[in-house]
Amino acid sequence: MPGLIDYPPFPNDVSTHPLLVVDYQLLKAGDKNEIDTLWKAATELGFWYLKNHEVDTEVQGMFDMGAETMALPLAEKMKFEQGDDGMSFGYKAAGANATDEKGNLDTVEFINVAKDDVLSYPSIVHRAYPPTVNARMESTIRPFIQKSLEVNSTLLDIFNDRLGLPKGTLARKHQLEEPSGSESRCIKNPPKPAATEPKTAIGAHTDFGSLSFLHNRLGGLQVMVPGTESWQYVKPIPGHAICNLGDAMSIFSGGILRSNLHRVVPPPGAQSQHERWSLVFFTRPGYSQLLEALTGDSPMVAEAAAKVADKSIYFSGQTSKEWFYRRIKNQRTKNQKGPETWRASRGTEHRPEAA
Numbered sequence: 491m492p493g494l495i496d497y498p499p500f501p502n503d504v505s506t507h508p509l510l511v512v513d514y515q516l517l518k519a520g521d522k523n524e525i526d527t528l529w530k531a532a533t534e535l536g537f538w539y540l541k542n543h544e545v546d547t548e549v550q551g552m553f554d555m556g557a558e559t560m561a562l563p564l565a566e567k568m569k570f571e572q573g574d575d576g577m578s579f580g581y582k583a584a585g586a587n588a589t590d591e592k593g594n595l596d597t598v599e600f601i602n603v604a605k606d607d608v609l610s611y612p613s614i615v616h617r618a619y620p621p622t623v624n625a626r627m628e629s630t631i632r633p634f635i636q637k638s639l640e641v642n643s644t645l646l647d648i649f650n651d652r653l654g655l656p657k658g659t660l661a662r663k664h665q666l667e668e669p670s671g672s673e674s675r676c677i678k679n680p681p682k683p684a685a686t687e688p689k690t691a692i693g694a695h696t697d698f699g700s701l702s703f704l705h706n707r708l709g710g711l712q713v714m715v716p717g718t719e720s721w722q723y724v725k726p727i728p729g730h731a732i733c734n735l736g737d738a739m740s741i742f743s744g745g746i747l748r749s750n751l752h753r754v755v756p757p758p759g760a761q762s763q764h765e766r767w768s769l770v771f772f773t774r775p776g777y778s779q780l781l782e783a784l785t786g787d788s789p790m791v792a793e794a795a796a797k798v799a800d801k802s803i804y805f806s807g808q809t810s811k812e813w814f815y816r817r818i819k820n821q822r823t824k825n826q827k828g829p830e831t832w833r834a835s836r837g838t839e840h841r842p843e844a845a
């Protein structure tokens with residue numbers, strides 16, 4: 491069962507980027523130092539470790555759900571494939587996404603379950619899921635999603651205050667009742683065959699939504715450290731989730747908050763011989779929300795947005811749904827017509843100061 495295996499340790503001879511550690515219980519209690527640490531992490535790298543989040547039991551259940559789903563015959567899983575139109579919910583087969591502008595293929599398979607389908611189950615909002623998902627909708631997926639939503643909305647409120655936005659501004663963009671791209675994703679990457687070149691598991695990207703709450707066991711996640719062109723591993727630490735900001739928060743904040751480039755490669759060293767499992771909950775704005783800098787709501791955001799040379803990202807006129815569908819559709823392998831398709835799938839990393 492993923493998560494319970496005694497994996498080889500993360501090697502200490504690969505380049506690794508340390509993340510700041512933030513304690514969720516202290517954040518919830520309003521601890522000023524902890525909020526300062528979160529703010530530093532969110533504005534400089536856009537990634538941090540989160541400890542004391544109390545979601546470990548639900549995470550293990552989700553890995554079990556993922557293992558049960560991935561064990562289904564491929565033909566069964568393909569009945570629930572997400573398709574090529576830009577919808578992200580459902581199953582994604584290995585190789586269904588490109589990892590770069592040359593059209594190289596990804597190696598991960600994953601199952602995405604929409605927040606809306608989980609909360610309304612057994613009614614369907616977006617789509618139906620494999621029986622292994624339905625069997626755990628209420629016992630496993632709903633508690634995981636509810637706890638993850640709570641963690642992410644605590645973080646959103648803190649960012650709301652620090653950005654000088656009127657109370658509840660970001661919360662209104664992420665209302666539970668509004669259909670959105672918020673979803674859980676359980677990811678499986680196969681072991682690297684011995685003596686082969688490593689293949690990129692998930693290509694370089696920024697996340698599409700607002701906040702990602704990630705749980706992994708093996709290395710493989712890498713960040714491009716700001717101001718450099720180099721990829722460095724993020725070391726998994728037991729009991730520590732990895733959190734990061736996505737494009738929507740970078741845009742709402744006029745670039746104050748960072749949506750950093752990252753990718754997934756095979757785990758380093760002896761870890762590469764193991765299947766790699768990871769789990770993410772993505773909080774994304776409601777589909778109708780316009781993705782633009784909130785200049786009218788905060789002088790701080792207005793000042794930041796005014797300094798940006800390339801305004802197209804912060805005032806693209808796209809709603810959250812349009813942004814999300816555009817990015818997903820243009821990374822699908824079947825839709826690749828050349829480098830321009832891949833480029834059309836990109837997010838906030840195009841802004842010059844993102845380096």
Ligand SMILES: O=C(O)CCC(=O)C(=O)O
Nearest residue numbers: 677697706711754768770
């Ligand atoms: O598997 C991981 O560690 C990261 C996954 C990721 O970046 C994503 O699904 O957006």
Ligand SMILES: [Fe+2]
Nearest residue numbers: 695696697752
């Ligand atoms: Fe990501």
